[in-house]
Amino acid sequence: MHMGIGREAAIQGARHLPDARAGFLFRPGRELDYHHRDVPRQKELLRETFAGMHPEVDRWLDELERTTAFYFDAITQLQLDSWSRGRVALVGDAGYCPGPAVGGSTSLAVLGAYVLAGELAAAGGDHRRAYPAYEEEMRVLVQRSRAFARGVARTLIPTSALASGRWWPARACCPPCPPR
Ligand SMILES: Cc1cc2nc3c(=O)[nH]c(=O)nc-3n(C[C@H](O)[C@H](O)[C@H](O)COP(=O)(O)OP(=O)(O)OC[C@H]3O[C@@H](n4cnc5c(N)ncnc54)[C@H](O)[C@@H]3O)c2cc1C
Numbered sequence: 200m201h202m203g204i205g206r207e208a209a210i211q212g213a214r215h216l217p218d219a220r221a222g223f224l225f226r227p228g229r230e231l232d233y234h235h236r237d238v239p240r241q242k243e244l245l246r247e248t249f250a251g252m253h254p255e256v257d258r259w260l261d262e263l264e265r266t267t268a269f270y271f272d273a274i275t276q277l278q279l280d281s282w283s284r285g286r287v288a289l290v291g292d293a294g295y296c297p298g299p300a301v302g303g304s305t306s307l308a309v310l311g312a313y314v315l316a317g318e319l320a321a322a323g324g325d326h327r328r329a330y331p332a333y334e335e336e337m338r339v340l341v342q343r344s345r346a347f348a349r350g351v352a353r354t355l356i357p358t359s360a361l362a363s364g365r366w367w368p369a370r371a372c373c374p375p376c377p378p379r
């Protein structure tokens with residue numbers, strides 16, 4: 200992982216996966232100008248933001264042209280008054296995503312599906328009773344997860360040199376602590 204002010208880049212692999220995944224997180228100082236289907240523009244924005252950060256990061260950026268899997272989005276939260284209308288109910292990200300990698304979104308999605316199924320069964324399939332009960336059961340947990348996610352999102356990307364870890368090498372030069 201390489202961290203800088205307003206940006207961080209990381210790569211990860213796992214034993215059971217044949218490839219590695221690179222992640223680039225940044226906090227732009229302005230509203231980004233791109234269309235959600237314009238992948239070349241999205242890659243250009245990444246290069247503009249991360250080029251020259253570190254030789255390793257530059258090497259990861261080179262892979263942008265070769266990768267078959269590319270995902271680019273903003274970390275946002277949708278605000279909905281209700282998760283259902285008529286017979287249609289929303290579960291998981293569609294209704295109440297806290298944000299990727301910041302608030303246990305997968306757990307909420309799985310739990311939401313479980314609670315909804317339980318309420319439908321308890322109401323004998325009557326969605327007019329099941330949907331409000333599902334919202335009632337999930338509301339506090341969702342609110343807490345989303346509040347937690349907003350807090351994590353604020354600190355996820357360093358806003359200062361201290362937070363970005365630039366002082367760590369200086370600390371590493373200190374003599375080792377005496378044994379207690
Ligand atoms: C980069 C990234 C990192 C993340 N990291 C984490 C993490 O570390 N921990 C965590 O808990 N969560 C993480 N998340 C979030 C997690 O992936 C989601 O919260 C979770 O997948 C939500 O599940 P879901 O079933 O609600 O939605 P999804 O997983 O999005 O499932 C929705 C499905 O519906 C399909 N679909 C869409 N439209 C239609 C249609 N019209 N017809 C039929 N099918 C359709 C989609 O193809 C998709 O398969 C991350 C997300 C991203 C993007």
